[in-house]
Amino acid sequence: MDALLQFVFSGLTVGAVYALVALGFTIIYNASDVVNFAQGEFVMLGGMITVFTFEAGLPLPLAALAAILLTAALGVALNKLAIEPARGAPVVSLIIITIGASILIRGASQLIFDKQLHRFPAFSGDDPIRVLGATILPQSLWVIVGAVAVFVALWLFFTRTLTGRAVLATANNRTAAQLVGINTAWVMTLSFGLSAAIGALAGVLVTPITLVSYDVGVALALKGFAAAMLGGMGNPKGALVGGLLLGLLEAMTAGYLSSQYKDAVAFLVILGVLFVMPQGIFGHKSTERV
Amino acid sequence: MRSRTTTALATLAALATLTGAAQAEIRLGASVSATGPAAFLGDPEAKTIEMMVEQINASGGINGEEIALTLYDDGGDPNKARTFATRLVEDDEVVAIIGGSTTGTTMSILSVAEAEGIPFISLAGAISIIDPVREYVFKTPHTDRMACEKIFADMAAQDITRIGMISGTDGFGASMQAQCKEVAGAQGIEILADETYGPQDADMTPQLTRIRNTEGVQAVLNPGFGQGPAIVTRNVAQLGFEIPLYQSHGVASDAFIELAGAEAAEGVRLPGTALLIADLLAEDDPQYQVVTDYTAAYREAYGTATSTFGGYAHDAVALIVDAVTRAGSTDPDDIRDALETTEGLVGTTGTYTFSAEDHLGLDLSAFRMLEIRDGGWSAVD
Numbered sequence: 001m002d003a004l005l006q007f008v009f010s011g012l013t014v015g016a017v018y019a020l021v022a023l024g025f026t027i028i029y030n031a032s033d034v035v036n037f038a039q040g041e042f043v044m045l046g047g048m049i050t051v052f053t054f055e056a057g058l059p060l061p062l063a064a065l066a067a068i069l070l071t072a073a074l075g076v077a078l079n080k081l082a083i084e085p086a087r088g089a090p091v092v093s094l095i096i097i098t099i100g101a102s103i104l105i106r107g108a109s110q111l112i113f114d115k116q117l118h119r120f121p122a123f124s125g126d127d128p129i130r131v132l133g134a135t136i137l138p139q140s141l142w143v144i145v146g147a148v149a150v151f152v153a154l155w156l157f158f159t160r161t162l163t164g165r166a167v168l169a170t171a172n173n174r175t176a177a178q179l180v181g182i183n184t185a186w187v188m189t190l191s192f193g194l195s196a197a198i199g200a201l202a203g204v205l206v207t208p209i210t211l212v213s214y215d216v217g218v219a220l221a222l223k224g225f226a227a228a229m230l231g232g233m234g235n236p237k238g239a240l241v242g243g244l245l246l247g248l249l250e251a252m253t254a255g256y257l258s259s260q261y262k263d264a265v266a267f268l269v270i271l272g273v274l275f276v277m278p279q280g281i282f283g284h285k286s287t288e289r290v
Numbered sequence: 291m292r293s294r295t296t297t298a299l300a301t302l303a304a305l306a307t308l309t310g311a312a313q314a315e316i317r318l319g320a321s322v323s324a325t326g327p328a329a330f331l332g333d334p335e336a337k338t339i340e341m342m343v344e345q346i347n348a349s350g351g352i353n354g355e356e357i358a359l360t361l362y363d364d365g366g367d368p369n370k371a372r373t374f375a376t377r378l379v380e381d382d383e384v385v386a387i388i389g390g391s392t393t394g395t396t397m398s399i400l401s402v403a404e405a406e407g408i409p410f411i412s413l414a415g416a417i418s419i420i421d422p423v424r425e426y427v428f429k430t431p432h433t434d435r436m437a438c439e440k441i442f443a444d445m446a447a448q449d450i451t452r453i454g455m456i457s458g459t460d461g462f463g464a465s466m467q468a469q470c471k472e473v474a475g476a477q478g479i480e481i482l483a484d485e486t487y488g489p490q491d492a493d494m495t496p497q498l499t500r501i502r503n504t505e506g507v508q509a510v511l512n513p514g515f516g517q518g519p520a521i522v523t524r525n526v527a528q529l530g531f532e533i534p535l536y537q538s539h540g541v542a543s544d545a546f547i548e549l550a551g552a553e554a555a556e557g558v559r560l561p562g563t564a565l566l567i568a569d570l571l572a573e574d575d576p577q578y579q580v581v582t583d584y585t586a587a588y589r590e591a592y593g594t595a596t597s598t599f600g601g602y603a604h605d606a607v608a609l610i611v612d613a614v615t616r617a618g619s620t621d622p623d624d625i626r627d628a629l630e631t632t633e634g635l636v637g638t639t640g641t642y643t644f645s646a647e648d649h650l651g652l653d654l655s656a657f658r659m660l661e662i663r664d665g666g667w668s669a670v671d
Contacts, residue, residue: 003499006529010495017492115329117517119549126551128528135495135528210492211517211549215327219490255496259485 002133007255008248009131013140015247017210019147020202021224022231022239024195026154029234031167031191034094038078038102040221041109042196045071046203047212048109051118060120068200074105075196079189102217109214122208139208146205147240150198154236167191230270232283241281246270315358316351316620318343318610319384321374321399322413322603323391326365332391334588334600335413336361339388341591342607352614360384364395371395375402385622386614388606390414391599393461400427409613409626411606413599416465420649426626428649430605430639432656434462434513437539438470440561440657441511442477444670445536450508454483454501456494456522458514462540463489466513482507489516494525502529509533515540520549527554534559539657542566543597552665559670561657565601565638567667580608581638598639605637 021043028036049067054060082097089097123142128135157164169177170187177184203212210216223246231242246266253265273281320339323332343359351357360382362374371390378384379402386409390396393416400419403410403426412419412429419429445453457467467486474481483504485497501507510533512522519541526535535558537546542562547555564577568585571578584604588596612635614620617628632644632651640656659670 003503006499007496010493014491014493110325110329115325115333116545117520117549119520126524126527126553128530135530137528206492209521210490211520213517216490251493251496254485254487255500259487259497259500263488 003255005132005134007251009134009136009140010255011248011251012144012244013136013209013247014250015227015244016140016143016147017202017206017220017243018223018227018246019240019243020143020150020205021199021220022228022243023147023150023154023236024199024202025224025228026195026234026236026239027167027191027198028195029228030158030171031187032083032094033091033171034083034098035225035233036192036195037095037098037221038105039195039199039224040217040219041102041105042071042075042199042217043203043206043220043224044212044214044217045074045105045109046200047207047216048113048118048203048214049200050204050207051120051212052113054120060123063120064204067204068197071200071203072193072197075192075194075199076189078196079192083188083192084185102221106214106217113214115214117211117213119208119211137209139205143205143209146201147243150201151236151240154198158236163187163190226267226270229280230273232280235280235282238280238282315356316614317358317360317382317384319375319378319382319387319389320359320361321364321371321378321387321389321395322361323366323395324363326367328366328392328395330597331413331599332363332366334597335389335391335603336363337592338584338588338596338600338603339607341587342604345587346607346611352611353618355620364389364391366392366395368394368398372398372402375399379403379406379408384408385620386410386610386625388413388603388610393419393465396429400424403427407626408622409610409629411609411629413602413606415462417469423647423649428609428629428644428651430602430609430637430642432539432639432652433469433650434466434538435469435473436652436654436657437466437561438473439477440654440659441470441536441538441559442474442479443654444559444561444659445509446478448534450534451478452480452482452506453509453511454485454504454507455481455511455513456483456485456487456497456501457512458489458516458518459486460489460514460516460518462538463514463518466538466540470511470513487514487518487522489514489518491518492521494518494522495529498522498525498529498531502531507533509536511536511538513538513540517549520546523550523558524554527551536560539563539598542660544595547662547665552662555662556664558662560660562660562667563598563601563639563656564658565596565598567658567660567669570667570669576636576641577638580636584638601638605639605642608637609635609642 024039046067050063053063053066122139124138166182170184227242227246231238249266250262254262322335324336343357347356364371388411390399390412393414396412396414409426415431417433457463483501487494537560539561568581613625613628617624635642640652642651644651660667
């Protein structure tokens with residue numbers, strides 16, 4: 001019994017990490033149908049900038065804030081310098097641009113920071129919390145709460161605010177959105193800034209657990225992307241559920257089956273789900289009018 | 291006056307070019323992974339090689355001849371390593387090659403060195419580099435198998451016979467896992483649980499819970515490097531294990547204690563080199579002089595502490611210098627023959643004695659069993 005609970009705790013911890021990364025994909029995808037492959041790099045930058053500003057003497061909350069703001073600025077710059085000039089290009093070209101951007105960011109941070117692994121202290125210490133014989137670290141709770149908070153904020157943003165609806169409208173039909181007076185260029189800038197900020201926040205929250213170095217972004221983005229696909233791309237609810245589901249799947253497989261097949265089983269389940277529900281669990285079916 | 295000096299210098303330079311063949315400097319080639327995924331290996335290696343060549347030339351070279359170093363950065367890419375090895379042999383006409391930070395790049399350079407008959411000292415771990423023995427290939431790092439044997443010997447000394455293993459699926463972890471399983475039986479160790487984790491995984495508590503729930507496990511062994519072992523160490527502390535945790539030489543650096551946290555890492559044992567505990571070595575220790583000299587010189591040159599990997603490069607350069615000195619020649623075949631008769635050369639990794647059957651030349655005494663106490667290293671034996 002305590003083993004099952006331990007697997008659940010592990011799954012929630014890892015799943016919340018995936019969910020946070022997956023949530024970052026949503027905004028840019030909703031605004032432009034572009035899957036931003038530099039999202040993992042935003043997560044990495046969130047962790048790295050916090051590490052280096054913290055070691056330079058800034059208090060942890062300020063260091064984290066600096067990391068989020070700087071990364072958001074980089075997200076805006078990415079849109080202005082790389083995505084906007086290629087405005088007319090098809091979505092696939094834009095996705096390839098984000099892959100290029102991720103390689104550039106990784107290379108640059110290898111030079112600007114270093115090639116070592118880093119970590120900063122957990123927010124509320126490292127003493128595990130005991131529940132019925134199983135243990136969970138306080139930082140895991142931070143990550144879980146963070147994932148839920150970002151989910152709620154995004155959900156409110158897309159359903160309750162005019163700006164959020166403007167983002168959705170831009171994705172749906174850019175010309176029509178412009179006709180009803182939406183500044184689509186501004187919406188794109190905003191979505192890149194917000195996505196980068198969410199990525200950086202994820203980096204800040206998960207670094208005490210996963211550790212950070214210049215090359216962690218790829219693996220994080222891959223798992224986050226898988227979680228987003230599983231839950232339904234573009235839907236914050238899907239990102240949250242997909243992330244937690246993926247984490248729990250991995251933990252249960254490692255716990256009850258074999259750790260060798262942990263990733264294989266997780267991806268098999270994703271394949272199975274997408275086979276039956278190609279839009280993901282919460283993805284809405286889109287029909288094109290011809 | 292000035293013009294006369296210039297003329298003299300020009301004449302000298304011209305003469306030097308003319309007699310270049312007769313007064314040849316010793317052309318040393320190197321290809322290491324100073325950037326890329328294996329940069330944590332190649333970066334200190336490149337710095338060490340450059341520093342040592344500079345030192346040797348400043349003190350008059352070998353037998354009065356200076357070393358001309360050509361160093362390439364293969365970025366951990368075996369294809370690039372092969373290209374650079376070929377360029378070193380054909381264009382730069384080197385007489386010996388140091389490098390191959392990873393087993394992959396080593397294998398590329400190795401085939402070129404064997405085909406061209408140039409002595410090559412590898413800086414990578416795999417036992418397959420020198421087993422079977424290749425005529426021109428030597429290596430300085432100890433093998434994974436030796437690390438397993440050292441760990442198992444320490445376990446046996448404490449009456450630990452049944453263990454659980456949790457290994458990374460990265461190249462290093464997988465290779466060491468296989469080697470350990472191979473030698474365990476011979477040393478009376480039984481592996482009851484055999485778990486793995488991905489190199490980028492964030493939590494290993496499910497695997498560790500399985501190990502904990504396996505009846506009779508007396509210790510846990512974690513072969514791997516990168517963030518995995520740090521996370522395993524933290525998870526072991528989180529789960530409140532009461533049995534000892536053994537890590538591998540892959541994480542034998544101060545950074546590991548920092549990443550895992552001094553509290554979680556308390557009591558962790560691993561095999562490491564004398565280099566890691568330079569401050570703890572007794573003055574009559576055979577390696578005391580060479581280790582302290584090297585760590586001090588490295589710190590002075592680069593302002594940071596060196597690592598075990600830099601030590602591998604140090605030993606490779608020392609071996610070549612020793613061989614060239616004894617050979618009294620810069621012919622690649624003479625250097626190879628002299629390398630093979632190296633005897634009792636004290637390096638930072640251990641004491642090297644090569645023979646026709648042994649191109650590694652280290653024994654288990656090269657490893658020291660270390661334990662983490664109060665956030666620092668201490669020697670067990």
